[in-house]
Amino acid sequence: MGKQPDIFEDLRRVGALKRDRLGAQPADNALSKVPNPKLSRDTIGAWLRGERFPTRLSALLDIVKQIRAEAVRAGVLADRLDGVAGETVADLLAEDRWRKAWETEHGRRIQADREAVERQKAQAALEHEERRARRAALADRPRPVRSWSPQRLGVHRAIPGYSRDRSDGFVLPWYVPRRHDAELRTHLAAAVANEAAPTLVVVRGESCTGKTRTAFEAVRAVVPDEFELLFPADADGLLAVLAADALDTRTVLWLNEAQNYLDDPAGEAVAAALLRRLDDDGPLIVIATLWPAHEEALTAAPAQDGKDPHWHARTLLGQARRIGVPRSFADGLDAANNEAHHDHSLAAALEAGGADMTQTLAAGPDLVRHYEDPAGPHGCYGKALVEVAMDAYRLGVTGPLPLSFLEAAAPGYLTDSERRNAGVDWFAHALAYAQTLVKHTTSSLQDVPRPSGMGSLSGVVRLADYLQQHGRRTRQALYPPTSFWDAVLEHLSNTDELRHLAHAACQRSRHSTAAALYCAAANAGNTYALLDLASMREKSGDREAAERLAHQAADAGNPRALEVLARMRWESGDREAAERLAHQAADAGNPQALRMLGGMLEEIGQWQGAARLYRAAADAGNIDALMDLAWMHNSVGDSTGAEALYRSAADAGNSQGLLELALMRQESGDRKEAERLAHQAADAGNPRALRMLARMREEIGDWAGVIRLLGGAYGLGALAATMAEMRARSGDLEEAKVLYGAAVDAGNLQALRDLVKVREECGDREGAERLVHQAAEASHTEAMWDLVNMREKSGDREGIEPLLRAAVDTGNTDALLRLARMREESGDRGEAEALYRAAVDAGIRGALEELVRIQPPRTDACGRYGLEPDGTWAKPWLWPEPRNTPSDPS
Secondary structure (H helix, E strand, O other): OOOOOOHHHHHHHHHHHHHOOOOOOOOOHHOOOOOOOOOOHHHHHHHOOOOOOOOHHHHHHHHHHHHHHHHHHHOOOOEEEEEEEEOOHHHHHOOOHHHHHHHHHHHHHEEEHHHHHHHHHHHHHHHHHHHHHHHHHHHOOOOOHHHHOOOOOOOOOOOOOOOHHHHOOOOOOOOOOOOHHHHHHHHHHOOOOOOOOEEEEEEEOOOOOOOOHHHHHHHHOOOOOOOEEEOOOOOHHHHHHHHOOOOOOOEEEEEEOOHHHOOOOHHHHHHHHHHHHHHHOOEEEEEEEHHHHHHHHHHHHHHHHHOOHHHHHHHHHOOEEEEEEEOOOOHHHHHHHHHHOHHHHHHHHHHHHHHHHHHHHOOOHHHHHHHHHHOOHHOOOOOOHHHHHHHHHHHOOOOOOEEEHHHHHHHHOOHHHHHHHHHOOHHHHHHHHHOOOOOEEOOEEEEEOOOOOOEEEEEEEEEEEHHHHHHHHHHHHHHHHOHHHHHHHHHOOHHHHHHHHHHHHHHHHOHHHHHHHHHHHHHHOOOHHHHHHHHHHHHOOOHHHHHHHHHHHHHHHOOOOHHHHHHHHHOOOOOOHHHHHHHHHOOOOOOHHHHHHHHHHHHHOHHHHHHHHHHHHHOOOOOOHHHHHHHHHHHHHOOHHHHHHHHHHHHOOHHHHHHHHHHHHOOOHHHHHHHHHHHHHHHHOHHHHHHHHHHHHHEEEEEEEEHHHHHHHHOOOHHHHHHHHHHHHHHOHHHHHHHHHHHHOOOOOHHHHHHHHHHHOOOOHHHHHHHHHHHHHHOOOOOHHHHHHHHHHHHOOOOOHHHHHHHHHHOHHHHHHHHHHHHHOOOHHHHHHHHHHHHOOOOOOOHHHHHHOOOOOEEOOOOOOOOOOOOOOOOOHHHOOOOOOOOOOO
C-alpha cells in the first residue's frame, strides 16, 4: 500500500512548481481575485508554503485548477517532478488527489479536536474533583448565597415590639433603606457583572447602627442566586480557604466584624493573601463590617520607631470602597414611620428611640440599663461578671471568655458585704442574670457558636458588642482590681491576648504583672513577648539581660529580633556589630533594620553612611528606604536624583512615589504631567493623590470635576468633608460648616474635628462644645483637644477647664493630667493632688513624677517608695524581677 499523500508537502511542491517552472504565474494577487475563492493574497501564499491548512475544499480546488490551467499553457503538464519516481505535474495537480488529501487531513483534524476536547474535559473534571476535595476538607465552605440566614450572618435580633405573639424567636423588622443603602447597592451591582474585577467594600459604623443588616439587605437585593457566600469562622479558617485556592469567582466573602480577621499577627497573613486574591479574576465581592475605632487602629500610620504591625491591612483597606452607616436614623425617620403601622418592632423602636432607632431595635440601651441598674438579689453579681468582661475586651481580649476566668476575677468587683453575702451558688445565679434576654432580643453575655457544626462552645461566653463599646467609653479611666490580673494569669492562654493585656498592665504601672504576662506568652511560644521582656529589661537598665532575651527571640526565628539587636548594639556604641546584625536581618527577610540604622545615621548628619544603608535596604526589598533616599536627595537640592528614586519607588509599587513625582511636576509648572501622575497614584489607591487632584480642579473652579473625582472613591461623608475643607480654605466658613455637618451626618466622625474648628472660628462656641460632647460619646477625643488648644492659644483659660472636666467625666484619662496642672497653677493644690492620683491610677505616663514633685513620697526601711501605708503604688522602675523569665537565669 503506497504512502498517503501529505497535503502540506504537496502544497509546498505546488508552490515550488509555480515559482520555478511557471514563472510565479498565476501570481498570488491574481489568484486572490478569482471570484470563487475570495481569499487574500497572504492566505494563498501561506497555503502554497505549506504553513496553513485550507479550511474550504472548494477554494483549494479552484486555486489548484487555476495553476493547472497555467501549466497547460506552459506545456509542462506531462513533465516529471524531480525526486518523485514516475510522478508528473498532471499527477500533482489532479483534482482527486487534492480532494482525497484534504479529506484525510480534515478528518485527522476533527479527530484531534475531539481528542483535545476530551482531554480538556478530563483535565477540567480532574481539576474540579481536586477543588471539590480541597473544599470538602475545609472547615469553612461556601454555600449558595440565598441559603444563609440573617441570623447566621450576624444580624442582630430585634426587639419584638408589642405584638401579642411575643415569641423568643429571631425577629427581623421591616428594612427601611437610607442614602448609604443606595450607594452600597450601586457598588455591588457593578461588582457582580461578568467581567468585573474583585471588589472590597467596607461597611463602617458604630455598634448597633445596622452595619450587618445593611450589608445583608444589599447582598439579598443585588447579588444573583448563582453566587455563593463564604463566612469563615476565624482568621485561620480564611487563611485555609485562600491557601486551598477555594475562593472562586462569583463568590461573596463575608467578613462581619472584620477586625477579628485582620488583627495581628494572623491578620497580616490574611490581609496579604486577600490582596493577592483581589489581584486575580472576578467577579468576587469581599464585604466587611468595621467599627470606626478598629478601622483607625488598622489603618494608623506606622509608629516613629519603625514598627508597622498592620502594613498589609492598611494597604488592603486603602483600596476598599467605604460605606458609612450613620449612628443617627434621622434621615430615615419619615420612611420608618410610614412602615411602622404594620411592623411592631419599628413602632416600638420609634416610640422609644427616635433617631437612635437602630440601637433601640438591637436593645443596646436596654442592655446598658440592665447592667448598670441590676435588680434582684443576684443582679450585683451579674453586673460584676459584665464589668470583668468589659475590662477584658477593652484591655486586649478579642475572643471568647472562659467562665472560669469570669468567676475568678469577679470578687474584686464586689464590695465586702456583697462578697460576704454571696451563697455557694452565686456564680450560677450571676451568669443567669448576665445571660437574661433583654427585650426578648439579646443578653449581656452570649453563647459562642461552634466554628463548624451545630450548637455552642461549652465553658465560654462573649460580651455583647454594644456593651464592649460602652465599656471602652465609660471604663476608660478605671483600674482593674488585682483579682482581674490574677485571673488573667491563671485562666487565659491566647498568647496574642496575653501580650495585649501585658501592654495594658505596663501602661497602668503594674510592671510585675506585665512581666509575668509576657513570660506566660513567651513560654507558650510567642517570640514577640520575648522582645517585650527585653524592652522592659532595657528600660530598667539591665542591657545584658535585654540582649540575651532578644537573642532568644532571634534564635526562635522572630523577624524583628535582629532589628532590635542591631539597635541595641548601635546605642551601645558598637556600630560595626549593629550594621552586621542589620544585614543579617535583611538576609532573613527584614530589611527594615538597615533602614532604621540609616535613619540614625541621617539624624547625626552622616548622610553618606545613611545613603549607603538606605540603598542596601532598598536592594533588599524595602521600598520605603527608596523614599528615604529620595527625600535626602531632595533636601540637598538634587531634584534629578530624587526624581529618579521616586520613579524607582513608583515602579516598585509605591503610590507615594508617584504622588511625590506629581508634586515635583506641579512645582515646576508642568500641570498636565502633574495631573497625569496624580491620576496614576490615585488609581493605585493613594487617597492623598485624590485630594491633590481635587485641589487642582478646585483651583480652576471645576467643582463638577471635584465631585466626579471623589464621588466614586469616597463615601458621601468623606466627599462632603473634602469639599468642606476646600470651602474653608477659600474662606467660605458658613458653607464649610454646612458641608462638614453633612459629612458628620453621613457617619464621618473625622469631620467632627473640622466642624468644631469651623464653629469656633465662626463664633459659635456653644455649638462647638456640643459637638465636642458628641465626639466624646463616640470615643473620638481629638476634637476636644483641638478645641482646648484653640482656646489656649487665644488665652481663654476659663473656656478650657469645663472642656477638660467634661472629658474626664466621659473617661478621657489624658485630660486628668492637664486638668491637674491647671488646678495646681491656679493654687488649688489639694484638688491638683487628687487629680494627679487619679491619673496615676489610670496609668498615664508622667503622672507619677508630677505627684512625687508636689508631694514627695515616704520611704520604708528598705528605701522603697510609696504614697500609701499599704503600698498601693511603687516607683515604676523598681518593679520586682519576673518569675519564670524564659531562659533568663538573672
